[in-house]
Amino acid sequence: MLESIFSTTTDVSTITASNALLTILISFILGTIISVTYIKTSSKGGHSQNFALTMVLIPSVVAIIILLIGSNIARAFSLAGAFSIIRFRSAPGDPKDIGYVLFTMAAGLACGSGYYGYAILFTGVLCLLMVILSITKFGAKKNSQKLLKITIPEDLDYEGAFDGIISKYTTAFELKKVKTTDLGSLYELVYTVTMENNISQKEFIDALRCRNGNLSITLLMSAESSEY
Numbered sequence: 001m002l003e004s005i006f007s008t009t010t011d012v013s014t015i016t017a018s019n020a021l022l023t024i025l026i027s028f029i030l031g032t033i034i035s036v037t038y039i040k041t042s043s044k045g046g047h048s049q050n051f052a053l054t055m056v057l058i059p060s061v062v063a064i065i066i067l068l069i070g071s072n073i074a075r076a077f078s079l080a081g082a083f084s085i086i087r088f089r090s091a092p093g094d095p096k097d098i099g100y101v102l103f104t105m106a107a108g109l110a111c112g113s114g115y116y117g118y119a120i121l122f123t124g125v126l127c128l129l130m131v132i133l134s135i136t137k138f139g140a141k142k143n144s145q146k147l148l149k150i151t152i153p154e155d156l157d158y159e160g161a162f163d164g165i166i167s168k169y170t171t172a173f174e175l176k177k178v179k180t181t182d183l184g185s186l187y188e189l190v191y192t193v194t195m196e197n198n199i200s201q202k203e204f205i206d207a208l209r210c211r212n213g214n215l216s217i218t219l220l221m222s223a224e225s226s227e228y
Helices: 015-043 051-071 072-084 095-112 116-135 165-171 201-212
Strands: 143-153 170-179 184-197 218-219
Touching: 015 051, 015 116, 051 095, 051 143, 095 116, 143 170, 143 201, 165 170, 165 184, 165 201
Parallel strands: none
Antiparallel strands: 143 184, 143 218, 170 184
C-alpha cells in the first residue's frame, strides 16, 4: 500500500474527473500548509495577505497545467506561448518569498505529475525545517548598522566630543558628515554606528543628550541612505 501511494497515478494520455479532483484537492491542501508555514515563520506583521492567498493557489494552478500538458509536446508549446503574453509588474520580492514561490510550484508540479506521496512527504519535511530554522533564528544578525544624527551648538568642539559615549554603546562608528543648520547657529553631525541588538537605545540617546545640551538627536534604524 505504501508503494502504491508513492507511485505515479496520473495517466498523462487521459484525464479522469476523479483524478483531476484528487490532484486539485491535494495540491490545494499542500498550498494551504505551505502558506500557513510562511505566515508562522514571518516576522510579526511582516507577511502579505495577498501573497499568502497566492501561495494557496499556485500549487493547484501548476498541477492543472501539468495535467493539461501531459506528454503532448505541441500542447506544451501552446501553453508556453499563451503564458508568455502575461506580464507581471511587482516590486522586487524578499529572497525568502521567492523561495516559498518555488516551494509551492514544486508541490504543484509533483501533484500534477501524480506523485502525491512524494509531494506530501517533501512538503511536510520542508515546512518542518522552515519552522525549526525560524524558531532557532538561523542567520539572524546580532548587531545592525544605524544612522545617528546629533545637533550641537556652534561653540561646541565636535571633534572627538562624542567618541567616548558612542564607543561605549556601539561596536563601530564613523563620522560621515558635518553641516551647519539654523542659519549657522547649530551643527549637525552624522554618524554610521553598528549596535548590538540588546543595547538600550534610550540609554544611548539619553547619554548623548547630556553632552549636546538636550538638542535634537535622531537615530535611524537603517544606515542605507543615499543622502545623510
